[in-house]
Amino acid sequence: MDCFHDRKLAERIYTNPFKLADVTTLEDGEIMQHKRMALLTLIQKHIRRRDMTELFDEIVTLLSYNYYTDNQVITMFNYLIQEGNAKKPMEFITEIAKQSEKHEGALMTIAQQIEEIGIQKGIQIGEQKGVQKGKLEGIQEGEKQASMKIARQLLEKGVERDIVKLSTGLTDTEMSNLFKD
Known part of the structure; x- marks a missing residue:
């Protein structure tokens, strides 16, 4: 006390x-x-x-x-x-x-604040998903480029086309475009 x-x-x-x-x-x-x-x-x-x-x-x-x-x-x-x-x-x-x-004005102010919070959360979730998708697409693109580089090198060393295609997972179109620059 x-x-x-x-x-x-x-x-x-x-x-x-x-x-x-x-x-x-x-x-x-x-x-x-x-x-x-x-x-x-x-x-x-x-x-x-x-x-x-x-x-x-x-x-x-x-x-x-x-x-x-x-x-x-x-x-x-x-x-x-x-x-x-x-x-x-x-x-x-x-x-x-x-x-x-x-109290309509005061209550609508609260409703607008809730809406704004919802919008911000939606934007944040969208951005996070976009970043994740971008990373995944980047990884896939990197893997594809690596496969194409390996395929080019194997073909230059004389490895059969069918073995290169099977080993790298490239399509016929991708295989045909390997040496087009």
């Missing part, structure tokens, strides 16, 4: 038992009556639910009461998206935004 400026206040706060509410034991109907705390409480209760879209109607109802600022809504939905489960978060937020005139 020595590190607190107001030692008596710190002792009163940190040394006495405090009340802790287990929101998971509350009925959703009761939570809906909590006015300004209802949305946060409902989200806290169901944050690990398989699909948060099951709470769509309750969330829309609570937002319609206009208890919340845009900052509060943004904070709650960011939490809901990061920690909760929604199979299609973009659609979930967009549909809620359509039903909530007051």
Whole structure:
């Protein structure tokens, strides 16, 4: 307690038992009556639910009461998206935004951020696949050039064409083009 400026206040706060509410034991109907705390409480209760879209109607109802600022809504939905489960978060937020005139702008901002994250991830995955494909094509091209070089050398040394073709895996067309420059 020595590190607190107001030692008596710190002792009163940190040394006495405090009340802790287990929101998971509350009925959703009761939570809906909590006015300004209802949305946060409902989200806290169901944050690990398989699909948060099951709470769509309750969330829309609570937002319609206009208890919340845009900052509060943004904070709650960011939490809901990061920690909760929604199979299609973009659609979930967009549909809620359509039903909530007051918070439509704030919710659409979140939806746009999700879309941008998705685009960036898509670009990153595409780039990674492109690099992998490029490496593979480069390896294959290098192997082909090596086979052609070996075939040229073997033919120059007098090895039979059929043996060279079989050994290098070159096609008839590739074999015919070996000495064309």
